[in-house]
Amino acid sequence: MKKIKICGLKRREDIEYVNKYQPDYIGFVFAGKKRKLTYDQVVDLKKYLTSSIQVVGVFVNEDISFVEKLVKEHVIDLVQLHGQEDQKYIQALKEKVDVSIIKAIQIKNEDSFNEHYDVDYYLYDHGTGGTGESFDWSMLKEVDKPVFLAGGINLLNIDDALKKNVYALDVSSGVETDGFKDEKKIKKIVRRVRNEG
DSSP states (O other): OOEEEEEOOOSHHHHHHHHHHOOSEEEEEOSSSSSBOOHHHHHHHHTTSOTTSEEEEEESSOOHHHHHHHHHTTSOSEEEEOSSOOHHHHHHHHTTOOSEEEEEEEOSSGGGGGOOOSSSEEEEESTTSOSOOOOOGGGOOOOSSOEEEESSOOTTTHHHHHTSOOSEEEESGGGEETTEEOHHHHHHHHHHHTTOO
16 A cells, blocks of 8 residues: 655644644745745644654755754754755765665656665655646656655545555645645544545
8 A cells, every 4th residue: 555645744734633643744834935944843743743754854055054953952853855965965964874865856847757865765856846747657767766756746636546556645735725724634544545535
């Protein structure tokens, strides 16, 4: 069965929703504007999160020492790199932390699947991420790592996404209404992934 990640949580209510419906992963974003959180905000929200849900920290070209701090203080369980981090950066990070690393790859065309990094997972997204748009999923290719599929997944296309040979689905704007996480949408999308209706 596919895993499900709900990304971009910002509020105490968002934590209550995920505690109730139990996705496999949630994401706290440390970049951008729309969903960016500070260290203190994430530490506070994490206090209320059920321990069975794994926390992914989402970073864009972040200083390695900050990522290391979050991992060593057990604020996050996995690291997602969503910028221009190269293999040199990844190697330096791996020397500091011992957690799984997800590397986001922007799918622009078929050549995008030829990018390779020494990480645990790939995340395929449309453009820079956070756009709420999907890339052409028919381009998906078999690769040698588990893949998180992201970008514009919502209740209208979740059934198509579930047919793809990927490890996990990563949903953010697809479970929002007016820019905020929507409990009913989270409930429905988690249940669809778990085949519970």
